Amino acid sequence: MSATSPTAATAAWPDPFVRAATADLDPPLAAVDLTVLRANAADLVRRAAGRPLRVASKSVRCRAVLAEVLGPELTAAGGFAGIMSYSLAEAIWLVRGGARDVLLGYPTADRAALAELAGDTGLLEAITLMVDDTAQLDVIRAAVGSEKVAPRICLDVDASLRLGPLHLGVRRSPVRTPEQAAALAARARADGFRVVGVMTYEAQIAGLPDTSLAVRLVKKASARDIERRRAAVLDAVVAVAGPLEIVNSGGTGSIELSAAATGVTEITAGSGLYVPTLFDDYRSFRPRPALYFALPVLRRPASDIATVFAGGYIASGPAGSSRVPKPVWPKGLRLLGTEGAGEVQTPLSGKSAPEIGDRVWFRHAKAGELCERFDRLYLVDSDGTRVEVPTYRGEGKCFG
Numbered sequence: 001m002s003a004t005s006p007t008a009a010t011a012a013w014p015d016p017f018v019r020a021a022t023a024d025l026d027p028p029l030a031a032v033d034l035t036v037l038r039a040n041a042a043d044l045v046r047r048a049a050g051r052p053l054r055v056a057s058k059s060v061r062c063r064a065v066l067a068e069v070l071g072p073e074l075t076a077a078g079g080f081a082g083i084m085s086y087s088l089a090e091a092i093w094l095v096r097g098g099a100r101d102v103l104l105g106y107p108t109a110d111r112a113a114l115a116e117l118a119g120d121t122g123l124l125e126a127i128t129l130m131v132d133d134t135a136q137l138d139v140i141r142a143a144v145g146s147e148k149v150a151p152r153i154c155l156d157v158d159a160s161l162r163l164g165p166l167h168l169g170v171r172r173s174p175v176r177t178p179e180q181a182a183a184l185a186a187r188a189r190a191d192g193f194r195v196v197g198v199m200t201y202e203a204q205i206a207g208l209p210d211t212s213l214a215v216r217l218v219k220k221a222s223a224r225d226i227e228r229r230r231a232a233v234l235d236a237v238v239a240v241a242g243p244l245e246i247v248n249s250g251g252t253g254s255i256e257l258s259a260a261a262t263g264v265t266e267i268t269a270g271s272g273l274y275v276p277t278l279f280d281d282y283r284s285f286r287p288r289p290a291l292y293f294a295l296p297v298l299r300r301p302a303s304d305i306a307t308v309f310a311g312g313y314i315a316s317g318p319a320g321s322s323r324v325p326k327p328v329w330p331k332g333l334r335l336l337g338t339e340g341a342g343e344v345q346t347p348l349s350g351k352s353a354p355e356i357g358d359r360v361w362f363r364h365a366k367a368g369e370l371c372e373r374f375d376r377l378y379l380v381d382s383d384g385t386r387v388e389v390p391t392y393r394g395e396g397k398c399f400g
Contacts, residue, residue: 013329014292014361021380027294027359028310030374032065035382036290037273041069044272045079047255047285052081052266054103054248057090059270061371063097064379064389069273074099084248084268087399088113088129090392095126103154103197103246104130105268114143117151124151128196128246132156132173134187147192154197154246155188157181157233159226172201176229178236185240197246198237200230201268202254227261234263253282271367277326278315278365291377292328293370294359298345306333306353308360311346313373315365322365329361330354372398 018033044053060066063074071077074094082101085091088108095102107130108114117123131137131153140151156173175181185195230249238244247265250258252272258264271279274291299307315323324341327333333350335341354360364370371377375394379387392399 013331015382017382017384018292018380019329019361021384021386022294022378025378027296028374029378030291030293030370030376031378031380032274033290033292034068034379036275036288037065037068040273040275040288040290041078041080043285043288044252044255044269047259048079048267048269049256049259051259051264052076053079053255054082054084054266054268055080055273056084056086056105056251056268056270057094057368058086058105059252059367060273061368061392062377062389063094063392063395064387065273065377066094068379070099072098075101081266084270088117088127090397090399091127092116092123093397095123100126102126103128103199103248105199105201106130107132107136107156109136109139111139111143114140115145118144118146118149124149128152128154130154130156130199131184131188132158132175134184137188137191137193140193141191150192150194152196153188153193154199154248155181155184155195155237157198157200157230159200159202159230159249178229178232181233182236182240185237189241195237195241195244197244197248198230198234199246199248200226200233201249201251202226202257230264231262252279253284256284274367274370276315276364276367276370278322289328289363291367291370292361292363293325293374294361295346297354297356297358297360299347300353300356301347302353304351304353305336305347305349306355306358306360307345307347309346310344311341311362312343313362313364313370314341315369317366325362325364327360327362333360 018031022031066074069080083099084103084105086105088110091102091104129151158173158176175184188195247263248268249264250267252269255267258267275287275289279287295308295311297306298309313325317323327348333348336347336349339347371391372393374391376388376390379389
């Protein structure tokens with residue numbers, strides 16, 4: 001099978017040692033194949049071609065897994081450096097736990113967290129806020145109070161592709177042109193902020209599977225567009241704010257593009273550690289799933305149907321079949337179109353449906369979101385060693 005075959009992951013299920021190491025546990029449970037996780041981490045580093053990888057915490061949501069790739073201090077190890085968090089409260093919690101380089105991937109309006117940030121010089125040096133609007137600067141300044149406090153900020157610049165009236169990509173930043181970026185940087189400096197970075201996240205490349213020739217052509221056009229615009233934006237921002245520490249780009253699906261881009265200093269990745277089903281059709285890398293969950297069979301309403309407990313772990317994004325969990329072991333099971341994945345039970349059909357008391361293993365459509373459903377993960381090594389670690393939820397943390 002080709003190393004870039006999009007079908008490499010679709011036939012995968014937990015290796016026997018994962019199933020054996022968790023056989024004494026009562027499901028529901030979630031398990032990580034550590035051998036695969038480490039191989040995925042190494043592959044991300046290979047694809048980054050020397051550029052440091054910033055770990056997207058939303059795609060992990062487990063401090064033990066963050067430590068697996070970033071080291072025990074959650075800061076840097078083996079090609080990975082820094083965390084991209086999705087919440088300021090989360091960033092503060094991670095820094096209190098040892099992290100020294102956390103970039104928010106999104107703006108914040110959390111006034112309590114901003115006040116906490118302002119009162120701690122260690123937090124101010126370790127955390128970089130994300131902005132794309134002068135109104136966000138006003139919210140931050142009002143929350144931190146003193147003009148002597150100088151938060152670090154990064155400018156989020158829109159990386160979507162526009163073809164005439166078409167907007168191809170996510171709706172994120174209103175900042176798109178060099179002039180807009182320079183104006184925001186100038187306003188930030190005038191208000192006492194430290195402008196230390198620029199981010200361009202090309203979601204229409206990093207988060208879109210290679211499902212057709214049309215998609216691949218759009219990705220190529222988008223890559224040319226953002227390379228040209230990013231260079232102009234960086235020149236404009238540097239002219240106003242001086243040299244930048246951070247030029248962040250990419251995602252698991254577009255690492256090679258970002259690694260080859262002029263001016264980019266780091267690449268974000270996270271989903272490529274667990275590899276959920278949304279990444280099965282990528283051609284830029286071989287999908288190797290590392291995270292699974294198991295549910296117990298409770299009913300046999302027919303000889304070809306088994307009903308498992310729970311299962312309605314629907315991923316975020318546009319509603320549809322791509323967002324539902326996928327049964328992967330035993331082979332040959334599928335969700336019923338009339339019921340799908342249920343809140344408290346999920347029926348599955350197959351020629352040889354499992355028996356009551358058996359378990360069915362699934363993969364989630366997205367990466368870290370599964371950890372909002374489980375308070376622990378079982379990390380299983382190839383020798384059968386099993387370690388139980390808490391997820392964010394298991395540590396009593398929910399950041400939205």
